[in-house]
Amino acid sequence: MREIMTPLFTLAPGIDLILASASPRRRRFLEEWGLPFTLFRPKGVEPPPAPGESPEHYARRAAAAKALAAADGTRARRNAGCEAHRPQKGRTLPPEALILGADTVVALDGDILGKPRDARDALDMLIRLAGHAHEVISAVCLVLPGGREKILSDTSRVFFHPWPKAVLSAYACSDEPADKAGAYAVQGMGAFLVQRIEGAFSTVVGLPLTPLAGLLLDEGLMSPAGCRGKIPS
Secondary structure, eight states: OOOOOSSSSOOTTTTEEEEEEEHHHHHHHHHHHHHOOEOOOOOOOOOOOTTTHHHHHHHHHHHHHHHHHHHHHHHHOOOTTTEEEEEESSSOOOOSOOEEEEEEEEEEEEEEEESSSSSSHHHHHHHTTSSSEEEEEEEEEETTSOOOOOEEEEEEEEEEOOOOHHHHHHHTTSGGHHHGGOOTTTTTGGGEEEEEEESSHHHHHHHHHHHHHHHHHHTTEEEEEEOTTTSSO
């Protein structure tokens, strides 16, 4: 059973947070903050990269596509594909809400590495990454109550250890790389692949927490939960 921690943040009154992502780690980040949210999984909306498009521009565009698809769904009060992470049951999605869409891109020398087609494709990606530095860009699109959009992104550099092919092949044949951009998960078994990271770990995992927290606080959409008497005055 997961340990129940004291909430770190609270949403502003009347705010309904909707996460337009299927990523378990993004869900966990919000849960660790103590924020209630509704999960909305728009399908088939993530666009392919355009020819010559930069990794950062693509990550921001893909995050926006997910957030806007969720916004369309909430305005239509569609429940299909929604999973509530809050005590109330049977709620319809509100027509106005705070919607968070996110996307993460792995790029090597400007070349976007998507999710591998199979183990062979995963191994090819890992061989390319081994012994080199690559970029991980995570972007967030927020659709604020009232319809305003805010987009932010953050980039970290990840340095892979020069592992031999046999080691990379063993990892490629595990289940972990199958649905991961760049064919690895730094928060999972793939942690051993990484020598060091320059930048935020959360950006590599999939959600740039520092700029996201700053934006939500600056916009008055969430606030610190407080210590509830745990620290004497």
